[in-house]
Each structure stands twice: as C-alpha cells, then as structure tokens.
Amino acid sequence: MLTRRAVLKCGLVAAGAALLPSKATRSYADIRLPSLQLTPFVDKLPFPPDLTPVSSLDPAPNPAVHQYFNFEDTVLGLPPLSPLLYEVDQTEALHQFHRDLPGTLIWGYNGSLPGPTFKVYQVTQATYREVQARPVLVRFHNHLPQDHTGFGVPVTTIHFHGGHQEPYSDGFPGALADIASCKGQLERFFAPFPPGGAFEPGAFFDCYFPLRDPGFSFGQHEVNDRPATLWYHDHLLDFTGPNVYKGLAGFFLVFDELDTGDETGTRFPGTNMRLPSDAFDVPLVIQDKAFDAQGRLLFDTFEHDGFLGNQFVVNGTIQPFFEVKRRKYRFRLLNGSNARVYQLFLSQAPNSKTVFHFDQIATEGGLLSAPIRGIDNFRLHPAERVEIVVDFADPQFKGVTAVYLENRLQQDNGRGPDGLGAGTPLLQFRLLDERPEDPSRVPDTLRRHNTISPAELAGVTRRTFEFERSNGAWAINGQFVDLCAPVAQIPVNATERWRLVNKSGGWVHPVHIHLSFLHVLSRNGQVPPLNERDGNALKDTIYLGPNDEVEIAFHFRDFTGPYVFHCHNIEHEDMAMMAVFNVHAV
Amino acid sequence: MCRSKRARLLFWAVHLMTPVLLALYCAGHPVAVPGEPGDREGEPPRTPTRASALADAPRGDYFPNIILRTHDNQPLRFYDDLLRGKVVLINFFYVTCGDVCPLMTANLVQVQAALGERLGREVFMYSITLDPQTDTAEVLKQYAAGYGVKPGWAFLTGQDAEIQRLRRILGLYDRDPRIDADKTQHTGLLIYGNEATGRWGAVPALLAPERIVRAVLRVIGPQPAVLTP
Numbered sequence: 001m002l003t004r005r006a007v008l009k010c011g012l013v014a015a016g017a018a019l020l021p022s023k024a025t026r027s028y029a030d031i032r033l034p035s036l037q038l039t040p041f042v043d044k045l046p047f048p049p050d051l052t053p054v055s056s057l058d059p060a061p062n063p064a065v066h067q068y069f070n071f072e073d074t075v076l077g078l079p080p081l082s083p084l085l086y087e088v089d090q091t092e093a094l095h096q097f098h099r100d101l102p103g104t105l106i107w108g109y110n111g112s113l114p115g116p117t118f119k120v121y122q123v124t125q126a127t128y129r130e131v132q133a134r135p136v137l138v139r140f141h142n143h144l145p146q147d148h149t150g151f152g153v154p155v156t157t158i159h160f161h162g163g164h165q166e167p168y169s170d171g172f173p174g175a176l177a178d179i180a181s182c183k184g185q186l187e188r189f190f191a192p193f194p195p196g197g198a199f200e201p202g203a204f205f206d207c208y209f210p211l212r213d214p215g216f217s218f219g220q221h222e223v224n225d226r227p228a229t230l231w232y233h234d235h236l237l238d239f240t241g242p243n244v245y246k247g248l249a250g251f252f253l254v255f256d257e258l259d260t261g262d263e264t265g266t267r268f269p270g271t272n273m274r275l276p277s278d279a280f281d282v283p284l285v286i287q288d289k290a291f292d293a294q295g296r297l298l299f300d301t302f303e304h305d306g307f308l309g310n311q312f313v314v315n316g317t318i319q320p321f322f323e324v325k326r327r328k329y330r331f332r333l334l335n336g337s338n339a340r341v342y343q344l345f346l347s348q349a350p351n352s353k354t355v356f357h358f359d360q361i362a363t364e365g366g367l368l369s370a371p372i373r374g375i376d377n378f379r380l381h382p383a384e385r386v387e388i389v390v391d392f393a394d395p396q397f398k399g400v401t402a403v404y405l406e407n408r409l410q411q412d413n414g415r416g417p418d419g420l421g422a423g424t425p426l427l428q429f430r431l432l433d434e435r436p437e438d439p440s441r442v443p444d445t446l447r448r449h450n451t452i453s454p455a456e457l458a459g460v461t462r463r464t465f466e467f468e469r470s471n472g473a474w475a476i477n478g479q480f481v482d483l484c485a486p487v488a489q490i491p492v493n494a495t496e497r498w499r500l501v502n503k504s505g506g507w508v509h510p511v512h513i514h515l516s517f518l519h520v521l522s523r524n525g526q527v528p529p530l531n532e533r534d535g536n537a538l539k540d541t542i543y544l545g546p547n548d549e550v551e552i553a554f555h556f557r558d559f560t561g562p563y564v565f566h567c568h569n570i571e572h573e574d575m576a577m578m579a580v581f582n583v584h585a586v
Numbered sequence: 587m588c589r590s591k592r593a594r595l596l597f598w599a600v601h602l603m604t605p606v607l608l609a610l611y612c613a614g615h616p617v618a619v620p621g622e623p624g625d626r627e628g629e630p631p632r633t634p635t636r637a638s639a640l641a642d643a644p645r646g647d648y649f650p651n652i653i654l655r656t657h658d659n660q661p662l663r664f665y666d667d668l669l670r671g672k673v674v675l676i677n678f679f680y681v682t683c684g685d686v687c688p689l690m691t692a693n694l695v696q697v698q699a700a701l702g703e704r705l706g707r708e709v710f711m712y713s714i715t716l717d718p719q720t721d722t723a724e725v726l727k728q729y730a731a732g733y734g735v736k737p738g739w740a741f742l743t744g745q746d747a748e749i750q751r752l753r754r755i756l757g758l759y760d761r762d763p764r765i766d767a768d769k770t771q772h773t774g775l776l777i778y779g780n781e782a783t784g785r786w787g788a789v790p791a792l793l794a795p796e797r798i799v800r801a802v803l804r805v806i807g808p809q810p811a812v813l814t815p
Contacts, residue, residue: 152785155804178800181796237801238804302786471791472773472775473790474790482797575775575788
C-alpha cells in the first residue's frame with residue numbers, strides 16, 4: 001500500500017501548496033490567492049551582491065564553440081583579448097522575502113534573488129586603455145535539485161536579455177536534444193556554429209559576450225548602440241515562466257567611457273557624463289509574487305492568461321524601504337514580472353494627489369539621446385527597463401520625509417491592464433536630512449542616436465508578424481514555435497523592417513526580439529512617443545496593446561545562427577507564442 | 587465485442603498498475619527526509635527545508651473527482667482513477683465541432699504514435715467532450731475507432747455542468763462570457779503534467795507532434811526524461 005508518508009519519503013510529492021495551484025490567482029469564484037497581511041516598509045531594500053571575476057576555470061573554456069573568441073580588432077587596434085571569467089552556480093536556497101515570513105525556497109543564481117549583479121565595461125579603445133575592458137565569459141553550473149517536485153523545471157538555459165551575442169550564448173530555449181531532433185535542418189540552417197541549448201542538473205555551460213559595438217565584425221562599430229541595463233534570466237522552452245518566477249533573474253550592467261560608473265569625473269575625463277554612481281546608482285527589479293502563510297511561493301500552473309501575484313517584491317523583498325540622502329539618484333527599474341504591467345508614480349503618500357517629477361534617462365537600449373525631463377509617471381511592461389534620475393535635493397521635496405514608488409495601474413488578469421486606480425506602494429523612500437555634496441549631473445545630451453536613414457530603409461526586406469489568439473492558444477502568423485523551422489532567413493549584416501501587429505482582441509503582448517536593439521519607426525501610424533521613438537531611444541521589448549501596430553527596423557549584425565522572438569508575457573511565451581529567425585552567412 | 591473487452595481490460599490494467607509500480611519504485615529508492623517532524627524524537631523541526639515544504643498537500647483537493655465515462659462506457663473518477671500519480675495529456679473537443687477538432691485529434695493520433703509503448707504505461711491521454719449530451723459513450727466509441735485510438739487514450743463524456751467546471755479548473759476559459767460560450771475557444775490547448783510531482787504545462791494542441799512529446803517527456807521526471815531520438 002502506498003501511503004502518503006511513503007510518497008513523501010520517496011520525494012515524489014510536490015512542494016505542498018507550492019505544487020497546488022488550488023488557492024491561486026484565477027478570479028472566478030472558488031479560486032483566490034491567500035491574502036497575507038504583511039506590514040509594508042519594515043525591511044530594508046536589499047541589493048544583490050556584485051560578481052567578481054575568477055582567475056581560471058577548470059576545465060578551460062572551449063574557444064571552438066564561440067564566435068569571435070579570439071577576435072583581433074584591427075580597426076580599433078585592439079589585440080585578441082582573453083575574457084574576464086565568471087562562475088555562477090544555480091542552486092536552490094532559502095530566501096527571506098519579508099520580516100514576518102519564514103524562509104522561502106527559491107532558485108537563484110548563486111542562491112541569490114535577484115541573482116548577483118554583473119558590472120562590466122563595453123570593449124572600446126577608451127575602456128581598454130583606461131580600465132583594461134575585456135570580453136566576458138560566464139560559466140553557469142546547474143545545481144538545481146534534480147528530484148525537484150512542484151512548479152519549475154531544473155533544466156536551464158540563460159538569456160542575456162538585450163545583449164548583442166552569439167546564439168550559443170543567447171539562451172537558445174531548446175535543450176540540445178530538442179535541437180538534435182531538427183536532424184538535417186540543423187546543418188542546413190544553423191551551421192557552422194552550435195546553437196547552444198539547455199542543460200541538466202550537474203552540468204555546466206559557458207556563455208561568451210564579446211561586449212563589442214555592433215558592426216565590429218566588418219569595421220563599422222556603431223558606437224551609440226550600447227546597452228546600460230541588461231538582465232539575465234532563465235529561458236527554458238515551455239517552462240521559462242515558473243523558472244523565472246522561482247528566482248532565476250539578475251542584472252547585467254554595462255558601462256563605457258560616457259556612462260562610466262564614476263560620477264566624480266576622475267575616470268574618463270572629457271567624455272564622462274557623471275551620472276549618479278555607486279551607492280547612488282540603484283537597480284530595482286519589480287516582481288509580483290504570491291505566498292501561503294508558511295512563506296511558500298505559490299504559482300498557478302493552470303493560469304494560461306499570465307500569472308499575477310498579489311505581493312509586490314522589489315529586489316527580492318516585499319515592499320521594502322530605502323533611506324536616501326538629499327541628492328540625485330539613478331534608479332534602473334526592471335519589470336521582472338511574468339505578466340503584470342506597472343504604471344509608476346512617486347507620490348507623497350499612497351494615492352496622494354501630490355506626485356513628484358523626475359527625468360527619464362534610459363530605456364532597454366541604454367541611454368536616450370536626451371533626457372525626458374520632468375515626467376511624473378511611466379509605464380513598465382514585462383521585461384522593459386526604464387531608468388530615471390530623481391533629485392531629492394530639489395525644492396519639490398522640501399519638508400518631505402517619505403516618498404512612495406507607487407503602482408497605480410489596475411490589472412486583475414493576464415489579458416492586460418485596465419486603467420489607473422487605487423495605488424499600491426512598492427517601495428518607500430525615507431528622506432534623511434543629510435544633504436551631501438553631489439558631483440553628479442544629468443547632461444542635456446546623453447547618447448546620441450541617429451534615426452535610421454531613408455536610404456538605409458530603402459529596399460530592405462519587410463515582414464509582418466501578427467500576434468494572434470487561436471482557439472485559446474497563442475500564435476505568431478498562425479504558427480506555434482518550432483525551433484527547427486525559422487520563420488525568417490536573414491543574411492548577416494542586413495537591415496529589415498518589421499510590422500508587429502496585435503490581432504488578439506483584448507490581449508496585450510510585450511514582444512521581445514533577441515540579438516539587436518530596435519528602432520521604433522511608428523506606432524499605430526503615428527510618430528512614437530519620445531521614450532521609444534527612433535532617434536531618441538532604442539528598445540528590445542515592444543509593447544503591443546489591443547489592436548496596436550508597431551513598425552520597427554533593425555540590423556542583424558555580426559553573429560550568425562538561430563535567435564528567437566516572442567511574447568514576454570512569459571505564460572504566452574511558454575505556450576508557444578515564439579518564433580525563430582536565422583541569420584546566415586553570405 | 588471480444589476486442590473491446592480486451593481493450594477495456596488493458597485500460598484498467600494500466601491504470602491500476604501505476605500506483606503499484608510507484609510503490610515498488612519507492613520501496614527500492616528510500617529517500618531521507620531531513621527535518622520531517624517525527625524523524626528523530628525530541629528534535630524540534632528545523633527551519634524550512636525542501637522536505638518540510640513537501641508536507642501536507644492533499645493533492646486531490648484541487649482536482650474534482652467527478653465521474654466521467656470512457657468511450658468503452660466505463661465510469662471512472664477523474665482524480666482517483668484518471669489523474670492520481672500519472673503523467674497525462676488532457677484536451678477538450680467535441681465530435682461535431684467542424685474543422686478544428688478533427689485537426690487536433692489527427693495531431694494527437696501522431697502524438698499517440700510517437701509515444702509508442704509509453705502510452706498507457708508512462709503517459710495517458712484524455713480527450714474530454716465539451717458536448718456530452720450529444721457525445722455519448724457510444725458516439726465517442728465510434729469516433730475513437732475512426733482514429734485508431736489505442737489503450738491508454740480515453741475519450742470521455744459526463745455531466746455537462748461538471749465538465750464545464752473541470753475545464754475552468756484546468757484554466758480553459760475566457761473572461762468574456764460571449765467568447766467563453768463558444769466551445770471551439772477551449773479546444774486549442776493541450777494541458778500536460780505529472781500529477782505526482784506537480785509539474786504542469788500547456789501547449790497548443792496543434793503543435794508539432796514531436797514537440798508535444800518532448801514537452802511531455804520533460805514532466806515525466808523528477809529524473810530528467812531520457813530523450814532518445
């Protein structure tokens with residue numbers, strides 16, 4: 001007789017309530033999330049640790065599987081550069097989300113939620129000279145529990161979201177076995193480089209990032225096409241949603257001779273923009289999660305619309321507080337949620353009519369051409385990044401001792417958000433009296449982006465991709481993801497112009513395209529707003545609201561092989577709303 | 587007559603054997619559960635561990651134990667008989683649904699072929715009608731016969747209200763009542779999962795058959811599925 005205890009001993013029963021979607025988010029009568037009443041603002045805002053390089057890896061990395069591993073840049077006069085080596089271990093760990101919750105089992109890079117932060121420099125003449133900038137190679141170990149039960153699959157592949165890198169290191173979502181099943185197509189489409197893939201517990205995988213300006217391989221370095229805030233996260237086919245939700249996500253910050261990480265101006269004199277740096281440069285990842293009374297993570301695997309939690313977590317802590325001095329801060333906001341959209345305000349009190357103003361300086365594609373000054377709110381869709389500078393020394397904060405980062409967008413299902421309404425404070429800033437000297441600046445010109453020229457767009461290949469709902473499933477141009485069948489074959493270093501169309505009724509889809517930053521040419525036939533407009537911004541995630549139609553153009557530079565694009569409502573992505581394009585040599 | 591009796595026997599045999607096999611498997615693989623209360627007397631339970639997070643989850647309280655009837659006219663309980671301890675593929679369809687369902691059933695026939703001997707042993711397939719009044723067991727039997735359905739794949743009918751509830755519990759519904767009333771809207775997804783380990787997913791029912799099989803193998807764990815080409 002198989003008793004429950006025997007099953008427990010056998011390790012076959014899933015993680016209790018974490019397994020059971022029974023109390024989860026669906027909004028019909030008998031399904032409700034437990035509403036834990038947790039006191040907000042009792043925990044300090046935590047910061048994930050910075051990663052430091054290691055001296056060597058055993059076994060040594062295999063250069064043969066990477067593109068441009070020993071690249072000599074004769075145009076810039078840079079010799080082949082051996083990469084900085086990093087080592088990251090994916091493990092299960094206990095994590096404290098709130099003072100009054102017991103420890104929660106999560107999956108984290110180095111057991112940390114969010115994962116440890118990479119801080120690296122783009123490889124340019126200036127950064128090579130001044131800080132010996134080099135490419136980066138990260139060895140990811142998979143020590144997730146092989147006998148894991150409950151939601152999440154302990155097989156992983158890691159995507160560097162927003163990065164310009166080879167497919168092998170881009171987190172191609174399939175397992176090698178899946179790709180092997182492509183049989184003859186593998187050679188036909190993906191040769192000569194291996195496409196990479198997912199790996200099992202006990203194995204490791206090396207990701208290589210040249211950190212070169214796009215166009216480097218043919219001597220046309222696009223010096224203004226540089227990221228600032230990237231993130232890395234799990235990308236396993238069919239199971240990205242639960243794996244990211246369990247904690248597999250972290251920041252990857254890129255600096256250069258303009259955006260230096262040194263507000264004093266000591267480094268890179270002459271080019272240094274002196275944006276707020278170090279303790280005043282604060283990454284904030286926002287996620288919604290759900291917990292039971294024992295602190296266990298809840299996830300509804302039968303919520304096919306997109307999972308929404310009812311607790312709000314910033315850098316891994318539920319509604320934390322952050323003590324700030326009266327000076328400028330740079331906040332790098334990332335929406336790391338599966339399906340929730342935020343509209344964020346800085347308010348004097350939750351739902352207060354008094355909201356504060358700040359400058360937006362960057363989006364996914366790094367710094368804007370010019371800051372967007374004096375805004376008082378912005379939207380943040382899944383996977384998007386928005387960077388702002390808030391000057392707490394500004395007269396608008398005179399006499400103010402607390403400020404709230406507040407989400408006022410209403411959303412009760414994965415279909416998409418409703419309008420503005422009662423706000424939820426995500427983070428409390430406590431304004432200290434201290435008014436230190438502030439050497440940082442927000443220049444009127446940041447990183448200048450030229451609009452894509454009509455000459456460059458003339459005669460390029462145009463494609464249309466329609467994001468649809470089909471009998472309850474999601475599709476792109478009527479197709480479901482097939483890793484073996486690219487929907488577009490693109491010669492390397494080509495430019496293309498794509499129309500992204502949302503035909504799925506009331507559904508919304510944040511569409512993420514790998515490999516290159518995107519120039520947004522039009523939204524619904526109109527000039528796009530400044531925060532995504534070509535010439536002011538570059539993007540990697542394009543939000544498609546109901547019936548939206550967005551035109552983008554972008555380059556497929558340097559690397560060859562298969563890449564994916566997909567909806568970043570991760571539940572939609574996991575249900576095959578994804579497609580492969582293949583960049584081939586010419 | 588004789589054939590269908592044999593099929594019925596086979597169907598029951600595979601369903602009843604799974605828990606036995608599981609028990610045998612467990613007996614051969616004792617796994618320590620540190621921190622489980624009662625493991626060592628006098629020791630307080632430790633801080634949460636994997637094992638204590640495994641505690642107290644009566645899994646059956648989520649899935650309804652409604653009675654469904656197979657195309658062989660056997661009444662079976664959804665949770666106890668069809669789901670408990672198994673790896674399953676579940677889709678909804680109905681016989682008269684026009685173009686969409688035949689495509690999906692034809693696709694699942696290829697999944698059946700690709701699963702080979704796993705079907706009925708490691709993996710079970712259930713196609714549940716959304717039109718139970720029309721789709722009686724007899725109608726389903728004919729339908730199944732027309733597609734060459736093998737033991738381990740059951741076409742199921744039951745009470746309309748109960749099936750509607752089951753569909754919603756598996757997440758197949760639309761918030762727009764007009765769309766929700768259109769049965770074809772619930773035919774596009776295939777729910778798959780391992781009830782014993784709580785690993786569930788969903789894919790389009792029209793996804794390439796080999797892709798569906800790979801997705802299902804991914805939940806057969808806890809040990810990673812052996813992916814033989």
